[in-house]
Amino acid sequence: MSSSLFxxxxxxxxxxxxxxxPVFHGASTAAAIVLFTALVRLxxxxxxxxxxxxxxxxxxxxPQMNALRAKHGKDSKALQKAVMELHAAEKVSPxxxxxxxxxxxxxxxxxxxxxxxxxxxxxxxxxxxxxxFQAPLGGHWADAxxxxxxxxxxxxxxxxxxxxxAAVATFNYRRMKRQMAATPVMAAGGQDAVPGMAAMSxxxxxxxxxxxxxxxxxxxxxxxxxxTSTTWTAVERAFLYxxxxxxxxxxxxxx
Numbered sequence: 545m546s547s548s549l550f551x552x553x554x555x556x557x558x559x560x561x562x563x564x565x566p567v568f569h570g571a572s573t574a575a576a577i578v579l580f581t582a583l584v585r586l587x588x589x590x591x592x593x594x595x596x597x598x599x600x601x602x603x604x605x606x607p608q609m610n611a612l613r614a615k616h617g618k619d620s621k622a623l624q625k626a627v628m629e630l631h632a633a634e635k636v637s638p639x640x641x642x643x644x645x646x647x648x649x650x651x652x653x654x655x656x657x658x659x660x661x662x663x664x665x666x667x668x669x670x671x672x673x674x675x676x677f678q679a680p681l682g683g684h685w686a687d688a689x690x691x692x693x694x695x696x697x698x699x700x701x702x703x704x705x706x707x708x709x710a711a712v713a714t715f716n717y718r719r720m721k722r723q724m725a726a727t728p729v730m731a732a733g734g735q736d737a738v739p740g741m742a743a744m745s746x747x748x749x750x751x752x753x754x755x756x757x758x759x760x761x762x763x764x765x766x767x768x769x770x771x772t773s774t775t776w777t778a779v780e781r782a783f784l785y786x787x788x789x790x791x792x793x794x795x796x797x798x799x
Contacts (some may be wrong), residue, residue, distance in 0.1 A: 648773065677701050716781075
């Protein structure tokens, strides 16, 4: 990683913390990380909207996808070609949903390395000493457990983060289950409406819970990024995909 880019990012973090210090005092650097995450998510929001339009378009194309599977049977090459032609004709990209996540990765890894490095441009990394309620932003959950245990001053910071992630993951899980119940992934005859989607749908609702593991192993600064971004994603998807997810009462009536 370029040392100049690393130094510039460290300077940005310090300036944001300085701006927020009158309000957040000792937690100003942590607040700066949350603000930085929100700015990154705001920057990629147009792509998230585009991805939502793409997924809705794919849902509308499902009857045509089923017809293509019935037409081509087990000829996977012909089916793949027909599906690509359909997507091109309808201007739908099956990869559009990946772009928002991919574009966030550089920001996350930059933050991760910043709070994992002991030095910046040959000087001691002072950001590692910044804290959130006594928990060092460069520390890990294991460090918090070694200094007071789960309910110590440092451990409680992680307890709150885990609680937020668990709540968001549960919300995502229930919402995705309702969406999948309303959008069958199996075509007539027991075949996948979208190749591989039936298998993927079995574990997709559980992916959000994987953030719990990430929060436990990355530096606290990176954990704050993950928690903020995950919460943003849950709210954003609830807004962008609200017309694709029926209310629980509607599903019960349909059943």
